[in-house]
Amino acid sequence: MSADTEDQVQLLENLPEIMEKLTEELKELYKYRDLFFENHPLDMAYKKNKCVEEKKELLVEKFEAIDVETQIPFSLRAEFLYMKGRCYNVSPTYDPRATQCLSKAIKLNPHLVAAWNELGECYLKNLNVKEAKASFEGALKHERNRLSLRCLSIILRHEIGDMKRSESTPIILKSVDLAKEAVAQDIKDGISWTVLGNAYLCQFFMVAQDPCTLKLCMSAYKQAWTDPVAKGQPDLFYNKGVALKYEECYGEALQMFEHACRLDPAWVPPRVERSALASFLAAATALVRTRGKLKAKRLANMIQSIDKKTMLGDYGSGAFHNFGPRRDVVLEHVRIDQLQEGPNEGKVILGRVVGSIHNENAVPFTFALIDESMQCVCVTVYNWADGRGALIGDAVAVPEPGLAAHRHQHFEFKSIRVNNPMFLLVNGKRVGRHQFASTRVTSTYEIH
Template sequence: MASEPEDQLELIENVSEIMLDLANELKKLYSYRDLFFENHPVEMASQKNKCVNEKKDLLVAKFESYNVDVQIPFAVRAEFLYMKGKCYNISSTYDSRAMQCLSKAVKLNPHLVNAWNELGECYLKNMNLQEAKASFEGALKHERNRLALRSLAIILRQESGQLKQSEISSAMFKSVELAKEAVAQDIKDGVSWSVLGNSYLCQYFMVAQDPATLKLCMSAYKQAWADPVAKGQPDLHYNKGVALKYSECYGEAIKMFDQSCRLDPGWQPPVDERAELIHYLTEATRLVRTRGKLKAKRISNMVQTIDKKMLGEYATDLYNSGTRKDVQLVHVGLDELQEGSNEGKVILARVLGSIHNKNAVPFTFAVIDKSLKCVCVSVYNWANGRGVIIGDVVAVPEPVLTTHAMDSDLAKFDFMSIRVNNPLVLLVNGKRVNRNQFARTRVTSTYEIH
């Protein structure tokens, strides 16, 4: 019909039936994409976009068979343009045709919330954050809806890199609040839960590393997992993998990154994360097993010259940690530590070597004491370029000891480590680490707009 001269075209009489048919087909198209892995094996991941685009092209042809300005009645023209633009916009990359249709739709009907939201997603694909933000805010002027709310939560986090330190906290809290409101709109929407989890994850790193925040993050991801739409998205696995990595649940993190790679073979971040994490864990295992490749005689001299005077204030002063005040620390050997928390105890050991970590987080080094037991120490929030060198004596109060082990086709590692969230609690050669050596870990999540 599009090839006929315009003066021979007339308004469509059965427009209601046509609009309903197009709406149903559009819904089926998005369902086909969103639930692809519910109906296809993950081995078909590399073909997903091709399969979706083939179905998209068929529906595009139907939309393009109508001359919008001549055949579609004005009363439904905005809705038609919205659906046509949404059809174009199903692709993972920016499509200028979608932008044209959606821009016309909101001009014809500024109250069309769905068109504002779709236009916002279109701008995001074109890396235009300001226009995307304006579009989602335009949708919220007419209706509080979860898509606009969670999209603004994402944009707030993406903008945080340009904010002053004093402005970051309020932006992160606002991101969490918007995501929580989106979840409240539909508690079964896993994508909103996933966005909430990402907001908590960023709040944890960029505001305060409160373990309770990380628990809220993992809880949100668990809720997202119940929704097959969210579970089929590689970003949920990727971002959950990031959270698991910083929780030092390394085996689970590797599995998450691996599944993210399988769901989207062309997406590079999970490939890099998986490779870097496996390399880090392999190096940690080797460092502990070989004791830094130092000769036995040198190690013997190193441990024999450990002087308890280097416990410094931890030998004489009372220690305060969180809600626990005025604790008298007792010096123990590495072989006396128990798995988990060791309250009221302090270790003193020499550094055998460190791991070159591309991410620089955490700064990891191996220590040994007179018991000749060797473990890793992972220090978070230590300023880049800071750290310790071979031979330094390090005191760690109330160490938390964990065994990390995995033996599978994905990775093989086996070592014990002590986690230190705040480098300022450490004593290096008897002296407290300076405050200017503290630098908060920052992390971002990506790939959230589908």
């Protein structure tokens, strides 16, 4: 018997120990990747992928040194190929070798749920959403498990595209239910909590802008924070930044985008969002400070020409109005400088538009308003149909304005948020229903 044959016989005899050792090393490889920032400073973020790849290749050599067909018994081949495929798949980018191994593993053992899920992850990395969905659904046929559930939640939201609200609403709600079921499988899994937070964020903007939904979103992100694996993922910080931006907590949103950039310096979306938000805040600060750069004479003429009786319309007539759950509200006209920070129930302001801010995604439509107090304030309007909005010189009445002050490093201004443009009066006329368009959020980058 040759030395090679002796080595082969010895390998077969020690196979259980070898499989156990490979399993442990694979577990350590994923632990090294997932908890990288628990053991390394953020300054090493740009080296993370390279460090993981180096460790991956060392383990790959051990897997590839074993001939599956001749050295692994048939009963263990599916498990071995799954482990080998999972080793290839530790990279953030698609590795076709992983798909090959995992596809073979499933053919050998269609009941191997972990292999179905890993194959689905491969397809997602390759942006093959259709095959990824089939893989996760294949896993669920054999076992309800959190990984399949949360990935299908992501895919359902990805498939919505440009559907009408009536078509997309049941899909979004199903996405939320799948994410909730994933969390219920293991309430300590921060990745599942992150996916649930993203699902709630999508529901908030595309189903109904219920503040309770946004509260559930933030609560889910808070739960994710307790898991060191989730806390090391840039997605969590990025998506929370998106939520904070729409809550108009701008300083915190910038911090989230900044941290996402530090966790993954090569990932473009957080850098784009951070830059866009910083530009918006600088533009808002300048617009308010300069009052739209309009000359004093023009400003004076604009303000003096405001006809309160006509331009306040129903809001100035002493009529009763309904605002959400509040009924029979009578509004009192006040100047902008008389507003308090926070809600100003029972009040209405009227001013002229002195400028607006160009926003790439048109959300929110933002303009600056000034009245006889000469105080200027930004008005951020959500759900205003693209191409609509107030023009310079328009007289705008805002009922029950909620005033917020924004101060953070290089920006400082006050703003009023309007979720429903149909509450506004523009030149004495109420904004029509045809100008309402639900805000659509497409920036939760769960599928890169």
